[in-house]
Each structure stands twice: as structure tokens, then as C-alpha cells.
Amino acid sequence: MSGEGDGRQAIRKLAPGKLVIASHNEGKVREIKALLSPFGIEPISAGSLGLPEPEETGTTFVANAELKAMQAADLSGLPSLADDSGLCVEALNGDPGIFSARWAGPGKDFAVAMELVEQKIGEKGPAASRDAHFVCALALAWPDGHVEWFEGRVDGTLVWPPRGANGFGYDAMFLPNGHEQTFGEMAPEAKHAMSHRADAFRQLVAAVF
Numbered sequence: 001m002s003g004e005g006d007g008r009q010a011i012r013k014l015a016p017g018k019l020v021i022a023s024h025n026e027g028k029v030r031e032i033k034a035l036l037s038p039f040g041i042e043p044i045s046a047g048s049l050g051l052p053e054p055e056e057t058g059t060t061f062v063a064n065a066e067l068k069a070m071q072a073a074d075l076s077g078l079p080s081l082a083d084d085s086g087l088c089v090e091a092l093n094g095d096p097g098i099f100s101a102r103w104a105g106p107g108k109d110f111a112v113a114m115e116l117v118e119q120k121i122g123e124k125g126p127a128a129s130r131d132a133h134f135v136c137a138l139a140l141a142w143p144d145g146h147v148e149w150f151e152g153r154v155d156g157t158l159v160w161p162p163r164g165a166n167g168f169g170y171d172a173m174f175l176p177n178g179h180e181q182t183f184g185e186m187a188p189e190a191k192h193a194m195s196h197r198a199d200a201f202r203q204l205v206a207a208v209f
């Protein structure tokens, strides 16, 4: 459900530490903090509150973002913002998609996950498309059960070998269309100007702030 109403007034009154980022991914938490800081909001992460990492049983990005946000809002009694995101590869029919974190295995090793993506594209033959896009679904859940959600996207191609040590996850193999640096090579501010997360945040800010 996406909507307006009480949430808009409430978020303006948020005191520091009164918005939970319902994510256990440090790379994401860092980016979300940077995207919120122009609005004077200092959120607190689910990890630092000791909230558990829920099982992501949804079949869409939005469903998983909602599930994470609602659990954090329920347990903390505070408005909670979750991000469910992933890399969708055209030649792999959208995989790893919602399974992007799971392709890195229990050790959350994204060198392994990127190898796996490259290997599976290779299995499709030399003419396989290297087009891909990142998706970011943001869900903002209020303790009263009200949820708003937004979805962002950025298109690009996949390079091999990976390039750059900035960012996280699959950033080092993702070259956004029209650019010469991968997300792993560019400065954080440059990624924030064009990423799937920035796209979703633009929508959240327009609707909620």
C-alpha cells in the first residue's frame, strides 16, 4: 500500500535515532544514511538495536522490503525503513534478482557471487547479452501498521573482471549506461546521483517529506 496522511507529519518530527533502518547490510546502511543526511535525519540501524534479521520469504522486492520494515516497526515501536534490492541480469532471466544476497552464500562473499553471475552468463554463449539492472524497493512502515513503498531502478552492463573497491555487493561489475566507471570505481556521491537506491529515495522524499 502506498499512501500519505499521518506519516508525512510524523516523519518531519523525527528526532535523531527515531527512524530505524531495517537492514543488516553495512554497505546499504552507509548509503541510506548518506541519502537521508540532507534531511537532518539520523537513523539508527536494526543491527545496533539488536533486531533479528528476518527470513526473506517474499517473492518480490516490494514484498521483502515490506516484511523487513514491518518486523522492525513492530519490534522497535519506531517508524522503520527497509530496502530490498538486487541485480537482475537479462541473459539470466532476471536472476539473481531477489536472491542476490543469497548467491553470495552464508559467508556473504560477493567475489564468489560475481564469479557465479559471470559463469552463468558464460554458459549462455559468447553472444549472450550483458545487460543488467539494479532494483531497489524501499518500504517505510509505521508502528500502526501503515506501509508506504517505492521502487527505483538503474540500467547498465556487466564488465569482467570486476573493477574498483568502492561500494559493496555487485558494484564492481556494474557499469551504469552512459558512464565509464563501474559503481565500484566511482565516488559514493556519484553513485548516489544515479543509483537504483537514489531513484527510490527521490520518490520517497517526494511522497513523505
Ligand SMILES: O=P(O)(O)OP(=O)(O)OP(=O)(O)OC[C@H]1O[C@@H](n2cnc3c(O)ncnc32)[C@H](O)[C@@H]1O
Pocket: 022, 023, 024, 025, 028, 053, 056, 068, 083, 084, 085, 086, 087, 100, 101, 110, 134, 167, 168, 169, 170, 171, 183, 195, 197
Ligand atoms: O536484507 P538486508 O538486511 O537489508 O541486507 P541484504 O544484504 O540481505 O540485502 P537484500 O536482501 O536486499 O539483498 C540485496 C543484495 O543485492 C546486492 N545489492 C543491492 N544493492 C546493491 C548496490 O547498490 N550495489 C551492489 N550490490 C547491491 C547486495 O549484494 C545485497 O546483498
Ligand SMILES: [Mg+2]
Pocket: 056, 101
Ligand atoms: Mg536480505
